[in-house]
Amino acid sequence: MKVAILGMGSVGKGVASVLSSKDLGVMVTGVADSRSGLIDPDGINIGALLATKRSTGLCGSAGITAMDVVRGAPYDILIEVTPTDAVSGEPALTHIRTALTMGRHVVTSNKGPIVHALHALRSLAASKGTSIRYEATVAGAIPIMHTLADGLAGNEVLALYGVLNGTCNYILTRMAAEGLTYEQALLEAREMGYAEADPTYDVKGIDAAIKLVILANTIWGTSSCLKDVEVRGIDLVTLDALQLAEDQGCTIRLIAEADPSNRILRVSPRILRSRHPLVTEGTLNAITLVTDLAGEITLMGKGAGSVETASAIIGDLLAIRSRYGRCD
Amino acid sequence: MKLEMRDAPGQLVAALKPISDLGGNIIAVIHQRDPGSRSEVLGVQIVLDLPQDRLSDLTDLIRSQGVNILRVNEERLLCTRAVIMIGHLIHTDLGGTVDAIDRTGFAEVTGLTIRMPAIDQRSSARFTIRSVNREHMEDAIAILRTVAREKGLLMIEPMGVSQ
Known part of the structure; x- marks a missing residue:
């Protein structure tokens, strides 16, 4: 099975190193980052690629673009792991459309195209006899899409509740555990590399809302978008509020909630019992699915990280291979 | 409420039936029998949800079944x-x-x-x-x-x- 990887950031490097260290029968024939690209039909040497990227900041020749790789590299599956543009979904959306139109499968961690055009991309894939998988867009290593599609097949999902943003969860955990103010905990999250220089996207609940939209549209076939979600972040949560919750054996977490029967689609800080299954520590993510047959199922795991996100992408690659054959 | 009744078949049903007849909702029935006791009287605690204005009807009905009501604790906001x-x-x-x-x-x-x-x-x-x-x-x-x-x-x- 041959793959091309677009994006050589944390996730792209994680995928490449896992593919080189595990004998999964997957060959990388094309790679591109925002400034360069490389195509080798006989297979790219991943060790050399990562070393070049480390020393020069480039993964290949400056004259080769991501679209050159999409159109020109001999691959079965395109791995689209460029950074998310939540507003337009581009340029990833064009990369994905092009690959699907060419009859190739796509695996992505990029939330932009999925939140904007999930159903259109699925229809396009179906019309070409290919598939698009996006396990890595939501809750990192947690196999939520596989669980929904396979493990809970035949169940009706009635509602879902999730901790979908590790940065917020880390900040709230540290405020509660150490008595830090919101500002102090945010500063610490930045130092630990859990928060961006501009944390707005995370702390205002937007990232969690995007993931909620992806989950809701996947489960219920809806076409919800970000503006349909009622969003409150954690940036106004005080240490006093956490202590008031603690006085009663509770704590506060940012919870994404979808409950179609009550027309609820929202992200907001909530009071939970300290022993509630969604009260996870640090950057851990968790999702509870309420179903008609299985009852409540809660999955918990790492929501971010290079190798953890690669785990979700590799899972998608191997799922495509087992469904569509070896793709040789 | 806490009831005292004879330890005989049909007594518990006799005490519970008026509750549903009056549109009440039984939340819990705690039925304590002391294994060492030879008493023919049984203590039962019932937690129920009932519109305020029907409480006296309920106690009358239960008493008319020959069941003794020991105590009624009212809690309006459950x-x-x-x-x-x-x-x-x-x-x-x-x-x-x-x-x-x-x-x-x-x-x-x-x-x-x-x-x-x-x-x-x-x-x-x-x-x-x-x-x-x-x-x-x-x-x-x-x-x-x-x-x-x-x-x-x-x-x-x-x-x-x-x-």
Whole structure:
């Protein structure tokens, strides 16, 4: 099975190193980052690629673009792991459309195209006899899409509740555990590399809302978008509020909630019992699915990280291979 | 309520039937039999939800079945939840916020704990709300949600009210 990887950031490097260290029968024939690209039909040497990227900041020749790789590299599956543009979904959306139109499968961690055009991309894939998988867009290593599609097949999902943003969860955990103010905990999250220089996207609940939209549209076939979600972040949560919750054996977490029967689609800080299954520590993510047959199922795991996100992408690659054959 | 009845077949049913006849909802029946006791009298505790105005009818009906009522503890507001509000609570008419719940008739603010770090900083308050039942709790929280939006307060709701 041959793959091309677009994006050589944390996730792209994680995928490449896992593919080189595990004998999964997957060959990388094309790679591109925002400034360069490389195509080798006989297979790219991943060790050399990562070393070049480390020393020069480039993964290949400056004259080769991501679209050159999409159109020109001999691959079965395109791995689209460029950074998310939540507003337009581009340029990833064009990369994905092009690959699907060419009859190739796509695996992505990029939330932009999925939140904007999930159903259109699925229809396009179906019309070409290919598939698009996006396990890595939501809750990192947690196999939520596989669980929904396979493990809970035949169940009706009635509602879902999730901790979908590790940065917020880390900040709230540290405020509660150490008595830090919101500002102090945010500063610490930045130092630990859990928060961006501009944390707005995370702390205002937007990232969690995007993931909620992806989950809701996947489960219920809806076409919800970000503006349909009622969003409150954690940036106004005080240490006093956490202590008031603690006085009663509770704590506060940012919870994404979808409950179609009550027309609820929202992200907001909530009071939970300290022993509630969604009260996870640090950057851990968790999702509870309420179903008609299985009852409540809660999955918990790492929501971010290079190798953890690669785990979700590799899972998608191997799922495509087992469904569509070896793709040789 | 705590009942005393003869330890004979049909007695418990005789005591419970009037509850459903009057549209009440039995929440729990605690049936304690002391294994060492040879007494022919049995103590039973029943927790139930019943419209206020039907309580005396119920006690009459149960007594007419020959069951002795030892004690009736009335608790009008059975459902309790805590909500946290953050913002300029005092300067946005805290009394009015509390009153929005109290005047419903089906829910009350029964506890209020406020932390005010400094005069120009946002305060945080925990409102303990009690209501007649879960549906009314949802209504009470929806009212507070509207008040919070109007007053620019952040409201942190408990999980598990609606689900």
